[in-house]
Amino acid sequence: MNLELSIREHFGSHLADGAKAAEFRLGRIDPYVEICPQIILDFTGVRNANSSFINALVAGLIEQHNVSVLKKVVFKGCNPSIQVLIQAAVELGVQKIAGRVNA
Amino acid sequence: MPAQINADGLLPFLAILGRPLAAGDEVVLDFSELRRVTPAGLVALVATVVRWRREHHPMTFAGLKTCSILGYLQRMDVFKTCGVELQETFQRHEAKGRFVPVRFIDHQISAMGTDLAGCLAPGGEEYGHPMCDLYDLSWYVLTEIANNVRQHSHGLGYVSAQVNRTEGFVRLALADNGCGILKSFQDAGFKWSEGMTDAEAICKALEPTVSSKGSPTNEGVGLTLVAGLVRQTKSWLMIVSGCGVLQIGNDLKPKAVNLPDGARYQGTLVVMTFRQQNVRDYASLLHAAKTNVGLLQRSGKAIRFLP
Numbered sequence: 571m572n573l574e575l576s577i578r579e580h581f582g583s584h585l586a587d588g589a590k591a592a593e594f595r596l597g598r599i600d601p602y603v604e605i606c607p608q609i610i611l612d613f614t615g616v617r618n619a620n621s622s623f624i625n626a627l628v629a630g631l632i633e634q635h636n637v638s639v640l641k642k643v644v645f646k647g648c649n650p651s652i653q654v655l656i657q658a659a660v661e662l663g664v665q666k667i668a669g670r671v672n673a
Numbered sequence: 674m675p676a677q678i679n680a681d682g683l684l685p686f687l688a689i690l691g692r693p694l695a696a697g698d699e700v701v702l703d704f705s706e707l708r709r710v711t712p713a714g715l716v717a718l719v720a721t722v723v724r725w726r727r728e729h730h731p732m733t734f735a736g737l738k739t740c741s742i743l744g745y746l747q748r749m750d751v752f753k754t755c756g757v758e759l760q761e762t763f764q765r766h767e768a769k770g771r772f773v774p775v776r777f778i779d780h781q782i783s784a785m786g787t788d789l790a791g792c793l794a795p796g797g798e799e800y801g802h803p804m805c806d807l808y809d810l811s812w813y814v815l816t817e818i819a820n821n822v823r824q825h826s827h828g829l830g831y832v833s834a835q836v837n838r839t840e841g842f843v844r845l846a847l848a849d850n851g852c853g854i855l856k857s858f859q860d861a862g863f864k865w866s867e868g869m870t871d872a873e874a875i876c877k878a879l880e881p882t883v884s885s886k887g888s889p890t891n892e893g894v895g896l897t898l899v900a901g902l903v904r905q906t907k908s909w910l911m912i913v914s915g916c917g918v919l920q921i922g923n924d925l926k927p928k929a930v931n932l933p934d935g936a937r938y939q940g941t942l943v944v945m946t947f948r949q950q951n952v953r954d955y956a957s958l959l960h961a962a963k964t965n966v967g968l969l970q971r972s973g974k975a976i977r978f979l980p
Contacts, residue, residue, distance in 0.1 A: 586783035586816035610979070617798065618786075618809060620816045621894045646979040649800075650956035651809060653978060658963045661970055662882070662894070 632663025705736025826851025901962030
């Protein structure tokens with residue numbers, strides 16, 4: 571069964587808190603990566619996010635499960651700036667796996 | 674208080690605020706000469722007064738009756754946030770699109786960013802509105818720096834902003850009265866921070882993925898991106914922490930100096946002035962800022978976006 575998570579339902583339309591994003595990933599996404607064929611992160615209705623939030627959510631996911639997790643994860647309803655933040659977060663996750671970043 | 678606390682008068686003012694005090698020393702703030710003060714001066718003043726109060730220095734606010742900008746200071750909630758109650762003899766008007774009074778940075782960072790961005794760029798919360806790019810950029814820089822204040826400073830932080838429609842500038846300032854950037858690195862145990870100056874520590878904080886908090890809640894890209902957005906919009910940034918001052922201006926190169934007279938600002942102050950006319954297509958600005966610091970590769974990965 572696919573897992574679809576509405577980010578707006580959990581956090582509202584403005585996403586700024588990296589700690590909350592990390593907690594959400596640990597509790598609501600990580601446990602399902604191995605058991606769900608597809609995970610849809612639905613950003614519909616999200617107006618703004620900052621790097622702190624998206625990095626904690628997405629870079630952490632890549633770091634935890636490797637870049638192959640992108641075969642399962644789909645990002646839905648992202649406005650152009652959220653797309654930029656997600657692309658950069660994926661890149662950060664890849665760099666962290668490669669050991670080029672020690673954050 | 675000096676007469677002018679604007680771009681030229683800010684550093685000398687910070688040097689005054691940074692004068693060393695002995696335990697129990699009284700502080701007298703004389704407002705009688707004050708004629709002009711930017712949001713940066715206001716938040717630095719409030720953060721410092723709150724620190725002095727915490728350190729139990731007796732305080733006197735003098736010269737208020739003859740201060741020609743008393744009403745402005747009251748509208749900007751300077752005295753209120755300093756814990757001083759003054760009677761208001763004027764009517765408050767709508768601040769939207771004009772200014773953001775001094776505000777304490779609490780844990781509700783997202784809500785604060787939304788309120789402030791809505792105030793600086795009214796209507797910008799709607800996609801396609803002429804103010805939407807300024808709204809998005811303001812929200813981003815405010816929330817990233819406010820996160821830093823909350824996570825790193827171990828002090829209290831304040832924010833204020835102002836829109837100058839005639840000049841087309843938006844001025845944003847956040848100040849805290851905490852430990853400063855260098856101490857934050859040292860407390861995190863970074864060996865490379867040993868022997869560093871405050872100015873060097875500020876430069877280091879602008880490098881991508883340098884953070885004293887670390888993964889997963891702070892990957893150390895917030896301040897880097899704030900500086901990147903300043904460069905992309907050909908705007909102006911100043912960061913003061915301890916003795917160090919770093920400025921990025923028209924030539925886009927960071928210039929590091931020290932506060933005058935060997936002074937030290939206890940905490941961190943971040944000041945930005947954006948040119949409204951240069952804040953266009955926020956997503957492209959963000960993309961360019963990320964790419965320029967190596968946080969976004971042109972090749973891209975196989976990311977699947979659905980409408």
